[in-house]
Amino acid sequence: MKSIIQVENLRKSYGQHEAIKGISFSVEQGTLFAFLGANGAGKSTTIEILCTLLKKSSGTININSYMLDSSHDNAEIRKSIGVVFQQSLLDEHLTVYENIIHRGKMYNLSKQELIDNYQFVSSYLNLNDIEKQKYGTLSGGQKRRADIAKALIHRPTLLFLDEPTTGLDPQTRQFVWQTIKQLQEETNMTVFLTTHYMEEAAMADKVIVLKQGEIVAEGTPDALKTQYAYDQLALVFYDFTEGANWLQENNINYTEKQNIFTIRVQSTLHALALLKQIEPLIASFEVIKGTMDDVFIHIMEQEV
Numbered sequence: 367m368k369s370i371i372q373v374e375n376l377r378k379s380y381g382q383h384e385a386i387k388g389i390s391f392s393v394e395q396g397t398l399f400a401f402l403g404a405n406g407a408g409k410s411t412t413i414e415i416l417c418t419l420l421k422k423s424s425g426t427i428n429i430n431s432y433m434l435d436s437s438h439d440n441a442e443i444r445k446s447i448g449v450v451f452q453q454s455l456l457d458e459h460l461t462v463y464e465n466i467i468h469r470g471k472m473y474n475l476s477k478q479e480l481i482d483n484y485q486f487v488s489s490y491l492n493l494n495d496i497e498k499q500k501y502g503t504l505s506g507g508q509k510r511r512a513d514i515a516k517a518l519i520h521r522p523t524l525l526f527l528d529e530p531t532t533g534l535d536p537q538t539r540q541f542v543w544q545t546i547k548q549l550q551e552e553t554n555m556t557v558f559l560t561t562h563y564m565e566e567a568a569m570a571d572k573v574i575v576l577k578q579g580e581i582v583a584e585g586t587p588d589a590l591k592t593q594y595a596y597d598q599l600a601l602v603f604y605d606f607t608e609g610a611n612w613l614q615e616n617n618i619n620y621t622e623k624q625n626i627f628t629i630r631v632q633s634t635l636h637a638l639a640l641l642k643q644i645e646p647l648i649a650s651f652e653v654i655k656g657t658m659d660d661v662f663i664h665i666m667e668q669e670v
């Protein structure tokens with residue numbers, strides 16, 4: 367698979383403070399890439415540099431075969447990317463349609479391209495019900511739909527989304543998320559996303575975790591879960607004391623809360639082996655799969 371973003375030894379300082387400390391990574395074309403990190407880790411700084419809005423201190427960045435900061439290449443990079451920031455840049459007094467068409471004209475699209483592209487974004491983002499409404503009068507979720515439509519009007523090959531679903535109600539979050547996934551899968555667009563929602567990161571093809579300006583973990587959600595999260599087996603015994611004794615006699619570590627015994631297991635198969643042995647004693651059980659939340663918490667607890 368071809369890399370659409372290649373970052374080598376990127377550094378960025380604000381005065382004395384080094385916010386990005388020499389990070390390197392690549393993003394494959396057509397994939398969904400999630401960039402995670404606690405507040406202040408350097409996610410926005412990195413995105414702003416990649417989007418040509420902020421100057422890097424050093425390092426090399428190649429986007430869509432263009433070299434960032436070399437003569438004419440930043441203009442080419444801007445043409446091939448769409449960006450949705452946490453703060454919207456649309457005009458409150460214009461309608462959604464006017465805002466998006468205005469944006470399209472900035473890319474010098476022909477009249478026919480504007481019509482075709484507007485239809486394309488409208489079909490993905492259901493703009494019909496809001497296109498005649500002034501942007502300033504929209505709800506938070508409707509604004510987000512318009513923001514994403516604006517970022518897509520020139521049909522970019524790479525879409526940057528900085529926390530696209532923060533502050534949205536669950537239903538709108540789901541809509542925005544499904545739309546992003548659909549666009550990525552149906553149009554082979556690459557999506558570069560920052561998010562605080564771990565269940566969203568779990569759907570990415572690749573995840574990078576940033577901590578204090580350094581990459582501290584990188585891989586597919588499954589690989590990260592295998593490395594940093596673990597499955598648990600929750601058990602309820604017919605007889606509390608008998609169950610506790612069995613676990614102690616078999617040297618199995620557990621925690622107990624409200625009569626539920628929780629045991630850390632290496633895998634679902636390990637849980638099954640244990641269940642076969644203990645079956646006569648248990649009233650009920652549940653295998654709890656490791657999540658991306660566990661991954662994030664585990665990584666954040668580690669020293670850099």
Ligand SMILES: Nc1ncnc2c1ncn2[C@@H]1O[C@H](COP(=O)(O)OP(=O)(O)OP(=O)(O)O)[C@@H](O)[C@H]1O
Nearest residue numbers: 380381383385403404405406407408409410411412
């Ligand atoms: N303009 C600036 N001047 C000085 N320091 C800055 C500036 N912008 C960001 N920083 C600092 O750089 C570090 C990285 O900030 P950045 O906004 O990139 O983090 P982030 O991971 O996007 O955080 P969040 O999740 O809160 O948006 C922080 O310590 C921040 O205080």
